[in-house]
Structure formats: C-alpha cells, structure tokens
Amino acid sequence: MLSFQQIIFKLKEYWAERGCIIQEPYDVEVGAGTMCPETFLRVLGPKPYRVAYVQPSRRPADGRYGDNPNRLFKHSQLQVILKPSPDDIMEQYLASLEAIGIDLRKHDIKFEEDNWESPTLGAWGIGWQVMLDGLEITQFTYFQQCGGIDLDLVPAELTYGLERLSAFLQVKDSVYDIEWTEGVSYGDVRYLDELQYSVYNFEAADIPTLWKLFDLHEGEAARLLAAYDPKSPGKRRYPLLAAYDQVLKCSNLFNTLDARGAISVTERVGVIQRVRKLAVGVAHAWVDQQWGMPPGLPVEEEAAAQ
Amino acid sequence: MSVPFLLEIGTEEIPDWMIPAALASLRLLFEKLEIPHESVTLDATPRRLTLRAEGLPARQADSEERILGPAKSAPPQAVAGFARKLQSIVGTSRIVRLEDLPIETTPKGEYYSFVREVPGRPTKDILAEALPGLIPRINFPKTMYWTGKSGPRFIRPIRWIVALLGEDIVPFEIAGVRSGNVTSGHRRLGAHEIIVTTSDYERRLRDHYVILSAEERRAKISNELAGILVKRDDALLETLVYLTEYPTTIVGRFDRQFLELPAEVLVTVMRHHQKYFSVENEWGGLAPQFVAVMNIDADPDGFVRRGNERVLRARFNDARFFWETDQKRKLADRMADLNHVTFQAKLGTYAHKSGRIVALVQKLGGDGHAIRAAHLLKCDLTTELVKEFTELQGIVGGLYARTQGEPEPVWQAVYDQYKPESMDDAIPRNRTGRIVALADKLDTLRECFRVGLSPTGSRDPFALRRAAQGVVKIVVEGGMDLELSELLQDDAQLSAFFEERIRYYFKDIRGFRYDEVNAAMAAGRSNLADLEARLKRIQNLRSSADFEPLAASFKRIRNILEQARSGSGGQAQPPAEIDESLLEPGPEKDLYEEYRNIAGQPIENVIGRLRPKVDVFFDKVLVNAPDARRQNRLTLLSTLLAEFSTIADFSEIVTQS
Numbered sequence: 001m002l003s004f005q006q007i008i009f010k011l012k013e014y015w016a017e018r019g020c021i022i023q024e025p026y027d028v029e030v031g032a033g034t035m036c037p038e039t040f041l042r043v044l045g046p047k048p049y050r051v052a053y054v055q056p057s058r059r060p061a062d063g064r065y066g067d068n069p070n071r072l073f074k075h076s077q078l079q080v081i082l083k084p085s086p087d088d089i090m091e092q093y094l095a096s097l098e099a100i101g102i103d104l105r106k107h108d109i110k111f112e113e114d115n116w117e118s119p120t121l122g123a124w125g126i127g128w129q130v131m132l133d134g135l136e137i138t139q140f141t142y143f144q145q146c147g148g149i150d151l152d153l154v155p156a157e158l159t160y161g162l163e164r165l166s167a168f169l170q171v172k173d174s175v176y177d178i179e180w181t182e183g184v185s186y187g188d189v190r191y192l193d194e195l196q197y198s199v200y201n202f203e204a205a206d207i208p209t210l211w212k213l214f215d216l217h218e219g220e221a222a223r224l225l226a227a228y229d230p231k232s233p234g235k236r237r238y239p240l241l242a243a244y245d246q247v248l249k250c251s252n253l254f255n256t257l258d259a260r261g262a263i264s265v266t267e268r269v270g271v272i273q274r275v276r277k278l279a280v281g282v283a284h285a286w287v288d289q290q291w292g293m294p295p296g297l298p299v300e301e302e303a304a305a306q
Numbered sequence: 307m308s309v310p311f312l313l314e315i316g317t318e319e320i321p322d323w324m325i326p327a328a329l330a331s332l333r334l335l336f337e338k339l340e341i342p343h344e345s346v347t348l349d350a351t352p353r354r355l356t357l358r359a360e361g362l363p364a365r366q367a368d369s370e371e372r373i374l375g376p377a378k379s380a381p382p383q384a385v386a387g388f389a390r391k392l393q394s395i396v397g398t399s400r401i402v403r404l405e406d407l408p409i410e411t412t413p414k415g416e417y418y419s420f421v422r423e424v425p426g427r428p429t430k431d432i433l434a435e436a437l438p439g440l441i442p443r444i445n446f447p448k449t450m451y452w453t454g455k456s457g458p459r460f461i462r463p464i465r466w467i468v469a470l471l472g473e474d475i476v477p478f479e480i481a482g483v484r485s486g487n488v489t490s491g492h493r494r495l496g497a498h499e500i501i502v503t504t505s506d507y508e509r510r511l512r513d514h515y516v517i518l519s520a521e522e523r524r525a526k527i528s529n530e531l532a533g534i535l536v537k538r539d540d541a542l543l544e545t546l547v548y549l550t551e552y553p554t555t556i557v558g559r560f561d562r563q564f565l566e567l568p569a570e571v572l573v574t575v576m577r578h579h580q581k582y583f584s585v586e587n588e589w590g591g592l593a594p595q596f597v598a599v600m601n602i603d604a605d606p607d608g609f610v611r612r613g614n615e616r617v618l619r620a621r622f623n624d625a626r627f628f629w630e631t632d633q634k635r636k637l638a639d640r641m642a643d644l645n646h647v648t649f650q651a652k653l654g655t656y657a658h659k660s661g662r663i664v665a666l667v668q669k670l671g672g673d674g675h676a677i678r679a680a681h682l683l684k685c686d687l688t689t690e691l692v693k694e695f696t697e698l699q700g701i702v703g704g705l706y707a708r709t710q711g712e713p714e715p716v717w718q719a720v721y722d723q724y725k726p727e728s729m730d731d732a733i734p735r736n737r738t739g740r741i742v743a744l745a746d747k748l749d750t751l752r753e754c755f756r757v758g759l760s761p762t763g764s765r766d767p768f769a770l771r772r773a774a775q776g777v778v779k780i781v782v783e784g785g786m787d788l789e790l791s792e793l794l795q796d797d798a799q800l801s802a803f804f805e806e807r808i809r810y811y812f813k814d815i816r817g818f819r820y821d822e823v824n825a826a827m828a829a830g831r832s833n834l835a836d837l838e839a840r841l842k843r844i845q846n847l848r849s850s851a852d853f854e855p856l857a858a859s860f861k862r863i864r865n866i867l868e869q870a871r872s873g874s875g876g877q878a879q880p881p882a883e884i885d886e887s888l889l890e891p892g893p894e895k896d897l898y899e900e901y902r903n904i905a906g907q908p909i910e911n912v913i914g915r916l917r918p919k920v921d922v923f924f925d926k927v928l929v930n931a932p933d934a935r936r937q938n939r940l941t942l943l944s945t946l947l948a949e950f951s952t953i954a955d956f957s958e959i960v961t962q963s
Contacts, residue, residue, distance in 0.1 A: 068627065070620050085452065087465065090318055094493065104494045108600040108610045110549060111352070113321035115448070126450040126462070128319060133613025134580050134598060142452055142463075154452045173616065261646070269651050 004166045004180045007100050008054055011078050011160065014099045015052040018092060020080065023053035028245050029252045032057050032118075033079030033159060037244055040121060043083055043143050044283060045291050046152045052080045054162065058252060060259035063198035066191045069174035070164075073197045074190070078160040085142060085156030093140065093158055097132070101169060108133050116141045120251055120272055122148035122280045125157065137165050147283020207262045214253040218274060221246035225281045230288045240286050247278045308361040309472030310504040311343070311433070315441060316466035316490055319352040322548035324446055324461060326350075331445035332357055339436055341429060349518045351551040353490070355444070356518065358504070362471065366426030375418035378409055385418060392420050433476045437469060441480055453481050466490055470504050492516050492551050495603060515552045515603060523547045527599055530555040535586045536597055542577060549581070550601040557585075558615045562594045564622045567629060568705050574695050575621045580614070628690035636710050637703060640685040647687050650768070652757045656684045659749060666745035670788065676738045679719035682707055683742060686720075700724045715739075726776050729815050733780045740784040747773040747780075748793055755800040774807040781834045782811070791832040805831065812841060821960040822848070828955035840953045847910060852917040857959035859920045860950070863943045864957040866929055870940050884945065888938040893919070893926045901946055909950050920946075 002010065012022050026036040033039060033055035042049045055077050063073030082089060090111075098104060111128040116139060118124070127141035139159040143151055163175045163186070172178050176187030224243035229235060254271055257263050263271060320328070329348040336346065336357055344361030373395075375388035385404060392402045410419035442458050449459040458464075458481045469476035469485035478485050489507070491497045491514025502510045508518050517523050524547045534557065546553060564572065569592050576582040576596050585595040598614045605611055644657040653659070664680045672680070686692050686703030695702075704721020712720075715738040722734035723743050734740045750773050754760065761770050781788065794800050808831055812823045818841050826841045847853050889895045900919045904912040929939045950956065 068624070070624065084454070087463075090493075091498075105602075106605075106607060106609045107613070108598075108602050108605075109494070110601055111319035112549065113319075126448070133610045134582075134617040135613065142450055144450055150455050152455050154450075154454065168613065171616075173620065268648065 001170055001179070002101055002166075003182065004162070004178050004186060006181075007166055007169065008076075008078065008162065010100050011096060012052060012054075014096050015050075015080050018050070018082075020050040020052040020082070023051055025053060025055050028248045029058050030055065030248055031059055031251065031255055033077040034118065034123070034157065035121065035248060035251065036079070037241060039079060039081055039157065040123075040146060040279075040283070041241075041244065041286050042081065043146050043151055043155045043157075044149060044287050047290075048153065049081065049083045049155075052078065054078050058197075058255070060197070060201040060256045063194060063201055063259070065198040066176070066187075066194035069176065072163065072175065072190075073194055073201065076162040078158075078162055080158040080160075081155050082158075083155035084153040089156045093130075093138070096158075100165070102132070111140070114139065120254075120275045120279060121146065122276055122283070127157075132168065135164060135168055137161055137168065147286075148280040149283055149287060201256055201259045205256055205260050207257065207260060210253050210257050210260070210262070214250055214257070217246045217249040217253065218278065221250065221278045221282075225278065225285060228285045228289075230285075235289055238289060240282055240289055243278075243285075244282045247275065247282060250275050250278065307364050308344070309364055309429075310470075311357075311359040311362050311429075311476075312468060312470045312502075312504045312507055313357045313437070313476075314466075314468035314489055314507075315355045315444075315464060316468070317353060317355070317460070317464050318462040320350075320355075320461050322352065322545050325352075325355075325548045328355060328444050328446060328461070331443075335440045335443055339432070339440070341432065350520065350548070351516060351518065351523075352549060353493075353551065354516075354518075358507075362429050363426075364430075364472070365428045366432070368426050369424045371422045371424050373420045373422060374410070374412075375407070375420065377414075378416040378418065388418055395422060430471045430474055430476050433469070433471060434478045437476065437485075438478045438480045457481060468502060468507070470502075472504065492601075495552065517552055520547050523550060523553050527553050527555060531583070531597060534595075534597060535588070535593065536583045537573070537586055539577065539583060542581065542583060545581060546599040550599060552601060552603055553599045554603055554605075555597050555599050556605050556611045556614070558582075558596050558598060558611050558618065560594050560596065560615065560618055560622060564626065565592060565594060567622070567626055570698065570701050570705065571625050571629070571691070571695070572622070574698055575625055576618070578695075578697055579621060580618060582614075582618070624694065625691065628694055632689040632691055632702075632706065633709070637682050637685040637706050637712075638710075640688045641681060643688040644684055647684075650754070650759070652759070653753050656687060659753075660684050662749045662753070663742070663745045666749055666793075667741055669793075670741050670745060672738070672741040672745075675713060675715040676719065676741045678712070679716045679723075679738060679742045680745065682712070682716070682720055683723055683746065719743075726779050728772070729775060729779065729811075733776075733783050737784070740780050740786065744777060744780050744786070747777050751777070751800060751803075752793075752795055752797065755797050755803070756795075760799060760803065770803075771807065774804055775811060778804075778807055778811045778834060779815075782838050785835055787833070787835055789832045790834060808834065808837070812838075816841075818845060819848075821958055822954075825954035825956055825958035828958055829951055829953060843908075843910065844954050847913065850913055852913045854959065854961045856913060856917045856920065857956040858961045859917075859924065860947060861957035861959075861961075862924065863947050867940060867944055867947070882937060882941045884941050885934075885938050888935050889942075890927070890935070893922045894939065894942070897923045897946075898942060901942075901949070905949055909953060 016022050023038050026038065030036055033053065036055055038051050038053060042051065056074050057077050058074050060073060062071050064071045086092065094104060094109070110131045112131055114127060114129040116125050116127060123143070123146040125141035125143040127139065129136045130138040130140055137160065141157045143155045143157055145151065163178065166178045167175055170178055176185060176191060178186035180186050180189050221243050224239065224246070228238055228240065254275060329350055332355055333346060333348055336359070341362055343359040345359065347358045349356045373392070376384040389402050389404050389407070396402060407418045407420060409416050442460060446461040449461055451457045451459050452463040464481050464483055466488065467480065467483055467485040468487060468489050469478065470487055475487055476485060487501055487503070488499050489502050489511065491500055491511065496514025496516060500510050500514055511518050517526065524543065527543060527546060572592060573584050576584050580598070582596040582598050585593040585597065587593040596618065600610055602610070641660070644660060645655050647656045649656050649659045660681065660683060663683060664677060667676050667680045682703065686699060686706060689702060689706070691702050692699045700723045701721055704717050707717035707720050715736050718736055719734065719739035719742045722739040723746055725731055725734050725743060734743045750768065751770055754768050754770055759768060780786070781790070790804065791801070794804065805827070809823055809827065812818045813820050822841060822844045826837055826844055829840065831837055884898065889898055897919045900916060904916060927939070929943070930936055931939065
C-alpha cells in the first residue's frame, strides 16, 4: 500500500518524466493551486510551460473542527499545468493513475462535465470532474480565460485531490486515518490545523482587524498597479509579482471574513469585484511586461448579479 | 454506382445532455449538402458522433452549361474574343471555329451560343471540401478552443476523424487532425487505433467494447435492471446511456440504519450526486440498495461496487450529520438568519422577500396556516442540508416543519412551495400551498420586473418564465378565483409577459386552438378561471355548423363599425339607443326582434336562431343608408356585437371562407 507521501512522490515523478518542472508549494496562503503565480501568471502569454506542485489549499468555510471525516479546512492539491495541452493528455492522465497503482481494467472511470470558473480571478475553463468508482478524484480543465484575458495557448490543468485519492487507495473511511507514512496518520500531522483554524475562522478572528488588513493589502496592490508604466524602459524590474501576492492576501482575507459571517449581503458581490479588479489588473500588466502586448481594457463582465 | 458514407468525429468526452441535439444538428447540416442518398443513420457515444449514409452517388450527374456570346451582328473583334474565351474553356483538345458556333434565337435577337458539357464532380471531392466547414457548425450550447486562441471551436477537442466514402478516405484536415480510416476503441478495454471499413465499422467497435447505438446501450441497461425493483427514472437512464460506451450495471448495498433519513434526501444523494438508481422494497419504500452503471464490462473482484458503496456511505454520513445538526434549531428560530441570505443583490435579503410574501398571502386571502407557512417558507435556506443539497430546498423545509410539529397544511405548503417545477409537474397539493406558492412566484416576478431584471431572449437567469407559467397553472388548475391584473401592480411589461405565458399555457399545454385563445383572451384575461371556462365554451361552440359563419359575420360587423368610426374622423359615435321607429320591417326588424328575444341568454342556446337572421340582414339590408337609418343600424350591430363579446371577440376566429 502506498502511503500519502509515496503517492505524492510517484505523481511528481510521473509528471517530471513528462517534462514538468517540480515546484514546491507557494508561500502565500491560497484557496486553490490555480491561484499560485505558477498557474495564474504562467498560463498567460505565448510561452509553453509545464509544472507540477502540491499546494496546501485553504478553504476557511469548509473547516469542521476535525470532526468530519471528509471535509477539511486545508486540503492538498496536486496541481499539474501542461501548456499547451498535448494531444494525448487524457491518456497521460489515465496512465498517471496507473502509476499510483490503480488498475484501470478493474475500476470504473467516467469524465463528467464540470466547467470550472473563478469569479475572483476572472478565469474559467471547460472540462470534467473525473469520477473513479463514483468518487471525484480530479478536476480536469482546459483553461480558456485567465485574468479576463483569452489565452494564447490552451493549458490543461489537472488538479488531483490528494486526500480523497489516498483514502480511496488505502481504503479508509476517514481522511484522518490515511497513512501519511509508516506509523504516522494524516490525523497525527494535520488534526490540530483543522481544529485550531476552525476555531480561528469561525470564532476567534477579529473582524475589524481582518477588514483593516484587507484594506491595507488592497491598497498596496492598487498602489503598485497604478504606478506601473507600460512605456517605461525599465519596466521588467517592476514588482508585479509582489503586487500579485497582495491580491492573494486579499482573497484569503475575504474567504476568512466570509467564513466568519462578517460579509453582509450587500457587501459580498462588491468585495469579490474588488479582488477581481486587482487580479485582472495584474494579469493585464503582466502580459504587457513580459511580452509587450497591449494589455487592452479589463473586461468587466456583468456584475455577478446572482 | 452508389456507395456508403461513414463520418465519425472522435472527441474527448462530450457532455451527455448535449449529444442528442448535436446529432440532430449534424443530420441537418448533412442534408443541406444536398448530396443524394437513400438513408442516414446517426449514432453517438461520449467520444464520437457518427453519421452513416447509404446510397450516395460516386459522382454527381453530368450537366450542361449554356454560354451566351455576343449578338450575331456584333463587331468581328467581339465574336473573335468570344471564340478565344471558349477555346480557353474547352482547352486544346478541340479547336473552336467561328463557323461552327450555333446561333441561338432569343426574344432580343440572334446570339452566338455554346453548350458546354460539365462532368459531375466526384462526391468525395464535394465532401472533402464541405466537411471541414460543416463539422465546426454542429450546434452546441457552449464551445471551447484547444489548439490556440484563433483555432477552431468545438464542444471538446477533436482527436480523430474517420471519413470513408465506399472504400476511399475522404481527405481533409480539421484542427490539425487528418481524416482517415482509424477509429479508437473503449479507453480501457479496447485498442487505441482500429482500422475500419464502412461495412465493419460498428462490428469492429463492438470488438473493442464500444456499443455504438444508444438504443442498444439503453436496452442493455434496462435488461440488466429487469428483476430489480428499480425506481423508474428515464432522465437518469438517458444520462447514463450517453455517459458510457459500454454500460454494465452493478447492485450495491448500504446500511439499513440510513433508512431513518427521509427518502427524499437519500434519493437525491443517489440520483443527483452519484447517478444511481434507487431501489424500492415490495411495499414501495426504499430498499437499502442502489444500482450504479459502470462504463466497463464487469466487476469480477467487486472493486467498483465496494468503491461506490464507500462513496455513498460517506455522502449519507454527511447528510445525517447535517440533518442532526439542523434539528438543533427549529425553522421558526431561523427567521432572523434570513437577514444574512441574499435573494438578489438589487432586491435585498430573503428576510425582505419573506415579509413581502406574508403580505401577499394576506392579500390573496390566506388563512392562519398560509401565513405561518409564509413565515417559515425560506428558513430552510439557512440549514446545512440545503446548503449541501440545494436541489432539496423547500422539501427540506417541509420535512423539518413536519418533524417539528407544524400542522399538515403548513408543512405541506412549505414542502410544495416550488411546485410546479415544470408544466408536467403537479401544483401544490393543498389550497394553503397554492396560495403560498403563488405569492412567492408573484413576488419574484413583480420585484425582478420592477428593477429591470426581466428575461431577454434566451437569457432568463431567474427562471421568470417558469415562475409565471407556474402562476398560470396554479390559478387555473387550482380553480382560484382572483383577478390577475390586480396583482401585477400596473406593470405594463409584466402584464405583457403574462399575456405571453397565458397564451402559451392554453395553446401549447392545454391544446386549445390559437385563434380560440386569441378570441377568448381579447374578451379578458385577468380572471384565468373565467378565461378557461370561456375557452371550453368556444371549443364546444366550434363544432356547431353555425359557428364559423357567425364568427365571419361578427368580423364583418367589426369592420363596418371601424370604417364608420374612421369615416367620422376617428370620433367615437355618441352612444345611441336603438330607435325602433326607424327599423324597417323585414330582415332589419326581424334581427332586432331576435336580439330582443335572446339577449341575456348564453350564445350556445341561441346561435342556431341568430345566425340565419344575421345572414339575411347582411344579404338584404344596406347599412350605409343615406339618412338617420344608417346610425340606427350601426347601433343595432354594435349592440349585437357587445351582447356576445363578453365570452370572446369572435372576429379573432380564423374562418375557412
């Protein structure tokens, strides 16, 4: 039986053999691997790129104090980006499952329509959720747009839910019983994260402080974006990457405030728009900085009226 | 010589629900090519759209083209020029000589002309030319690009194409994929590359675990379900037919203890989240079993069954956890929480909405139960179970209300609040439920229209058409006596929107003829129960031989009155009493007497007597008399029209003559 970490090793090795750079998790808190610059910024522009990394992904509202066997505040995604997507991407993906010991002759795999969309990132794609014996194990997306920009090359994004996949392979009913490595369970490693962050996100986080932090990070991102000059000869050294970190901070603060029940009805759509505006701004500036393309006007879609 | 044609578009997995429409679109596009053929068959699996046609000609028929040259009298240079042009068309195989050119006589004079034989093009060439343009035009609700920003768009990436005419490959390229004679088998059970011919295509696919025909996949699933008390679900069956290339069913079990949860919750988890059929016991309740459909031939070691059982157990555990958590706070205690749930950004919260629904329920004459139900109506939106299974909103509220001891009319009204969800669905089962559902839908419609969120074209994000359709259905089928116009707040746009929905309901759902619907609605459409009653009367009247002629006469009367009005400069004539002294004996007097006799009686009883009198009147009497008799006759006609127009405007009836 493969341990949690062996599954990760195997998948990384598999994708490294197929030309992926193996990155380490990004060091700013994110809700999904898609939000890391390795995906969000790298999918833009005409340059091919292949990367794989594990990203601990924080979803404050999904925390359950470590009580629920299937729901986590912080789960681990293995994120794979293949840009442009190879013609045999489906075959490569299925072979990756065999690489971690799933005999596809003996299991049922279905690709069910599931189009991914992130309003805060101005990003969307077409794809499937991959079902293995009735369990969703991967989100498979052909990116179409990111930061409000149509993508030059269409990347395939594979997001493996590592806890689910491991529980499946190890035949465990609770993620906390997954064997992380011999003699150490997932619960041993992560239970306290789940408990304490649930307490923080639902009970202890100081709302005014979080709002203040949100405003500060938003202000810093906006300040940097406003000062970016596409005509400047030295624009390559301009810190757009740092501006993007500020956007990620805003996104995570928004999620925490939301879990804390601090975002009122009328505010919610507005706050999403504020983060989105920054993300779209960074994407457009980035395209200009890297490839000197006219950034164009950020496309403001109809305010998500629902 | 005729040949078969095979086109297979190989793709990555196409969403199941789009496939039947895509095939219909492909058929239409093929027919538009106007290539003669004897038959066409369309088939699909998630990974392929296939069109097979029999009896195509190998080449089109030869034809003749007539080229008209200059007039016989034209200058020699022009004639020589024409000869040179012809020479370039026919090539060097034949010498065109002026003296050989036939002269054609046309109405404009004599002209040189030339008949050219045009050989029919090979069908293969026509197809090779047309298919690259045809394939991307197959209609899908949403498409993607995959080769790059300016690349072709399709529902999912195209990975291979089989295009065979007889034994030949129809050569073309689309999105970098060259057509050929190589298909692909089942992803895990078949070979990746399989060479096929038009005659062995379907059989070769079967050898590689692809059942091409949807009908056959459906039959395979249905046969395997026989003997199991499966809850019939045709929509789910359709989904599974188009989600698999080689469907095989397996029966799984779950722990009996989960049967303590409401069947609605269990079925929703199985159906919507896992695409399982639920199984009933012999008394019609749920059995602790399910049927899953795999896309593989067998599960000899039970891996797939056990995997699905574990997934279901986890889902049921979640549901039970939510059910138990939710019970800790009663629905009635959750009303204040609705202040935190948005109905719509411009329209505030569900707390606001609930307040408006309560007021509307009162206006609609709802009793204490209805008002209680209106207060509780949206509270389930704050429960964990509804957050997890949004499709159960309403139903969960109803179940909680029942568990928490609310009276039957109340919990049923909450349970049924979203009914009817379609025109096939039933309306709420009791009167309390009908009033509450009506108030909820009317409020959504009124508010959305008020702030300009009305549907545009095919975009209807708030499902307002369904809401309005539901209002019409509830009012009519629930026999509710109310004036719709009083509930629409003088909103002209909303009123027009309702007019459309009412017309649709009576015409398309109830099957009344369109002109009957127009006629009845022209006489009023605010009280729908009354409108329905009048429609039924018109439908009955129509079988009478007197009906259409009388309708034609009414139309004539209307035209005469309108002409008279425009003749007087558009001024409405002052209402006049009929002056009996001006009536001429004979047809005019007879018609008047008849009118006096039958006034106030239902038209059904008098139509046979009235019609001949009207006919004779129009036959013998000149309405446009040069004196006061004219006005008197117009008054007679308008009185007659008014008498029978309360049921319908008969001039809307389309008559044979």
